[in-house]
Amino acid sequence: MDTSLERIRAKIAELETKLADLRIAERELLALEKFPVRKTRTAPGPKPKRKPEASDQEEARHTIGAAVADVLGQHGALSAAEIADHIRATGRDINNRAVSFSLQALKKRGLVRSADGRWTLPKARSRRTRS
Secondary structure, eight states: OOOHHHHHHHHHHHHHHHHHHHHHHHHHHHHHHOSOOOOOOOOOOOOOOOOTTHHHHHHHSOOHHHHHHHHHHHHOSBOHHHHHHHHHHTTOOOOHHHHHHHHHHHHHTTSOEEETTEEEOOOOOOOOOOO
8 A cells, every 4th residue: 555655756756757848848849939038037946957968969959849840741641659759760769748749839830730630741832823
């Protein structure tokens, strides 16, 4: 039987995972918007745990949104899980949730469309010339 302490620790671990996923989504949305973001000051406290080289590696490679657009451009209509699999095949450590957040952000900007659970790039609209 779980003790109260074990349940609390499990809940803390679950919330930390959710927080990490939300931070990934936040970074992705900021990268997609490309608008200057006003930083708010926070009280000094413990710094988040992260790898020291992570920021350099993230800047050197595509954002998740760019990787998603590349995969859709190469392979056509795919589900979110299939997109994540293709991105993982390139050696990038990514989860389905991050891809889903990225797809939703791209959809809001009109850069991807969804139909029957399959994601595609929107078709290029051509202008008709009147003669």
